[in-house]
Amino acid sequence: MRRPLWYPLIALMTGILIGDRFVLAPEVLLAGMLPVLALLLLCLRRRWNAAALIALLLLTLTAGMLNIQRQLFLARQEKHVLHLADQGKMTLEGVVLSTEQAFPGKSTLIVLCRRVLQNQTPAPVTGKIRVAIPSDLSFQYGDFIRFHTKIKKIQGFHNPGSFDYERSQNRRGLYVSGFVSDRAGIVLIRPDTASGLKLKLERFRLYLKRLLEVHAASPQREILQAMTIGDQKALPQDVRDQFAKTGTSHILSISGLHVGIVAASAFFLMLLAFKSSEYCMLKFNIIKTATAAAIVPVLIYALVAGMGTPVLRSTLMTLAFLAALLIGRPKDLYNILAGAALIILIASPEALFEISFQLSFSAVLAILYGVEKLGKRQIPLPSAAPRWIAAGVNRLYLFLLVSTAATLGTLPIIAFYFNRVSAVALIANLVAVPLLGILALIPAMMFILTSVFSAALAGFFISIASFFTGIAVSIIEELALLPWSSLSFIKPNALEIALFYAFMYFLIEALTTDRPKDLQDVPARRPLWIKTGLLVCAALILADAAFLVLKDQFSSHLKITAIDVGQGSSALVRMPGGVNMLIDGGGFHDSSFDVGRAVIAPFLYAKRIRKVDIAVLTHPHPDHLQGLIHIVNAFDVREVWCAGLTADNDLYRLWEKTVAERGVKVRTLSAQSPPEVVSGVTFQFLWPLRPPPPGVQGMSYQETNDASLVIKMTYGARRFLVTGDISAAIEAFLTASGKDLKSDVLFVPHHGSLSSSSPDFLRVVSCRYAVISAGKNNVFRHPHPAVLERYRSAGAAIFRTDRDGAVSIDSDGQSLSVTPWIKKPDPDFVRRRAPNISLPTTG
Incomplete structure (x- = not known):
């Protein structure tokens, strides 16, 4: 079976979507899984492979439904903090899980509740609460705090087409919120009550953040903070808008570019170290040894970066690629992508509804498909052209192809969520990727490495990264000021998004109809089918556009x-x-x-x-x-x-x-x-x-x-x-x-x-x-x-x-x-x- 991981991935995603829309009791779902599991075992025993695959997909679908509803099941427990909502002010105790800057003058804490004090009597309570506090108060991960607040259910705005904020928070296990107006309403009982690796990582991330605050000015500081420790919450809104208008927001999110540079840098440094030793060259396969050694810094960087969805996806794909090099097996990047998505959705099914997940995977999938179909084309040049010019032109073509594929692959999703698409994305990326993705990112990586033993040396690398970041910000700001830098879009529906992707698929297939020698026996009707699909999609797109233009003009209501x-x-x-x-x-x-x-x-x-x-x-x-x-x-x-x-x-x-x-x-x-x-x-x-x-x-x-x-x-x-x-x-x-x-x-x-x-x-x-x-x-x-x-x-x-x-x-x-x-x-x-x-x- 070619690319087998895509089948359970689609089944899992379908189950998550169904479970998010239709709630069933966990007992019902578990009872439904038992006969399917029995059927799967029977099919495996009898070697009914097709039936076994269907049973496995049904089991995966049901597991997806059960997994996405686990926060709802927990919220229904008797001791959950949700049941204390709208009952006046209460005193709660709990452990800080995360902190973030919500708005100027206000920060928020995500607190795992432990106890509620009622009439000076503590009672156990479970669940998480989001607490807004003044920004001059500082708490860290692991702090055990007591606070006095009125507990309210998290609510959103209920309008057609609006973002369902309430449901998005519920998927994360957040059902209630509170507000503390001053320091009299909140007190630190014990610091650092959490233990283990996460506490040490959070302390290190805080140390890196403070070094950035000392050695970099705004907005370079916030941009480097986003690119190194994965914290985008402090980015000024005008900077977000400028990067969004120019189509360069992806650079602010840790992705395959960042993780790939870490892996490549580690690989080549280890390779140079091994080559300097005659003993290592004779004793080991230095290529595989350097590959194995590169895994460690990739894991460390992913942990420091916070293991968000883009980081996790990039890390999993990089590790799978390195593993394929180690074992010498052919590597199917499509299958690796599906495997990364499976791991993420099994661990965090709510990630399916996150914009970062959708943008990250659609961009990578579009790049893989675009490079596979169009990446081997050579730009025609005069025969007398030097080889270095030909190589440079082809690298530029590949860069533009990757940028275009990522832009087109994410365009419908960006239009759906942000209603705006950049018209200068290719130009901006030609500037931003070298400046931020290489010249600023490499010293930023060195800043993380050297911060372990020398704050002064880390500050030096921050200054270098900040210099190139400032140049990039200035250019992006100028591009964003162009009146045509971005185009506003109405919100596309699901059918229009599917139609766009179908059109792009047929278009690329139509542009690559030259078949390799080993596929010459493919029936000739395939190109005709592709052309027919392309024409049908184009006709439907034109009809949809005409309908949108004319429907209001002829309305009488x-x-x-x-x-x-x-x-x-x-x-x-x-x-x-x-x-x-x-x-x-x-x-x-x-x-x-x-x-x-x-x-x-x-x-x-x-x-x-x-x-x-x-x-x-x-x-x-x-x-x-x-x-x-x-x-x-x-x-x-x-x-x-x-x-x-x-x-x-x-x-x-x-x-x-x-x-x-x-x-x-x-x-x-x-x-x-x-x-x-x-x-x-x-x-x-x-x-x-x-x-x-x-x-x-x-x-x-x-x-x-x-x-x-x-x-x-x-x-x-x-x-x-x-x-x-x-x-x-x-x-x-x-x-x-x-x-x-x-x-x-x-x-x-x-x-x-x-x-x-x-x-x-x-x-x-x-x-x-x-x-x-x-x-x-x-x-x-x-x-x-x-x-x-x-x-x-x-x-x-x-x-x-x-x-x-x-x-x-x-x-x-x-x-x-x-x-x-x-x-x-x-x-x-x-x-x-x-x-x-x-x-x-x-x-």
Whole structure:
């Protein structure tokens, strides 16, 4: 059987995917494995090889299902820390497993819980918790700590196409989090309680990190830290963005390039040492001995680098390659790659869902295939050309081939996760790989080696590596500033990703139709089949592109989505003809978490949106403004509608700067403004009464809320009211104004605060559906129970982003439907009869 490891690998991956989606009791899975195991033994005894293979694959599939669910099984245990969530503040004790920099001013610890103190009585507890602490507090791996915190379940944002942060953390065994505001809430009981190799390695990694801090400036320090000890968490966001735009992010992650240089350097150094000894040359096979000796530094470097997924994959492949050289067996790199993946997924099945795993293996697989098919081609040169020129040209061709293969192999995955692909990747890699991958990496490796016996010598090598790193950073920064350095992409679906890979396969096969002599007897229909597949894939890609371009232009529906942005507000309005409006952008007070980048942009890309024609800012509070800044930067925004309010803070100044730099037209609107008709939708501006005088500053928090832009949208017979954060006082003014406020859907004022949604206002609006944008378990306790009861009494069906996720509204101007993203029955809201509620056509 050729490449036998690919069969169990595919079976294991299938089992992991099924087990991640469908949960079965472990008893059921184990009971299912027993008859399959018996069948396997029977088939092996009777030499039924085909049946034995099927039984083995079924067993592997079931094992994958069981393995991916082990964290869930552990979390269901009675003593797991998950069962202490949402029960007020508690005192916990546990061992620090890892530390990381989360945001400026805040670090996080991953703690393995040991005990909980209840009424001064300790009780055993299991499971891990993520604890946020001030960045000026320092704890290390193995520290036994006690901390006082409120335990909360880890939550994400529930929007179509969004990254499922909650599930990704659950796969790692993290179900709860806590927060310690100051040093009074956390104390070190005993340091270094862990034992063994990992503790020694963590101490050594910390020592290397401190040497880098002393001898290298930022961002060279953080880049070398990523390339040597595998810690990318401290990389500045602007550096990440520049490397991503230029397609050179892979250099920041320890990969086959780094491990290969370690192996090659060790091999040649040992070879030189053995060649210097006549005794060794006569006594040993110095090639195999040097190969065996290279295994040790590879293992040491992998341990120092933290054994992340790319490191583990590269190490396993390097060790397999060295082992093949030692035993003199032919080496199939495809099989080695499959074996590395098998080992990783058996040990950590959750790695299948990690971006690093997907990018790492897709890049290597693409390189192997591309070099196999196209690597033996020779660049035609004049016969008089010197041999060294021919050799240099062919090496350059091979380098470009490897870079192109890796870029194309990872392109769909990068587009899926990051929605941006570099247009200068080949140029940037021609510069970055020699500078960072060789000139900076080799002294960085020497820094690790010499740090064991001389900190001064290690500092010298850090300075050399930092010099070349600085040159690379400067060039990458210049390339990233080019307006065409990267291209934005909508989020491809699974079928489109498969179609791309199929097209590339058929294209490469079509380019390599010349068959070797030993394959001349292959039927001639194979090239025809390849050409047919290529044409079919090309036709499907063109059809898909045409559909994406035309579908919105011919749409006659108004679609509104209240996006789940936590304790904030943001709504996407998609009008007939493909016109898009974003009302507010969510955000958090005093937080560096970018809702626009992390939540709204992925949602827009998932909805196949690359342009936002109109961005609306109801008022400049962070929970409505912050996310809009990234949207204006990353999307084609034509206009900004606002009430003319300003704010005297850095966030608003950044907003003004961003809008000005992008050349976006700003329109100040009020009740004095005439209605606007956009793509068949009428926008009527009900509040504020008039724009504020120019340069007005010093408005109080409540005054800014009450100056929110209030908009009524009308499409056919359906009406929608957006109210910002107005209070009952403004509601009373609007009610007394005599304006037609009646609406089918009301976007509830001020997140359901008690100070809004007055009974008289609800009576005049007479909405059928109330949509509340609020964060789960928020500190303001929005929406207020009394407000919820008012809406129930008014006969409105209530939808909440904190419990329903994104809320989607669809109307053709007559009928209307409301659909929550989380389709679960909610006993708290008896008014809701079904996940999808349709409003019949009225006369």
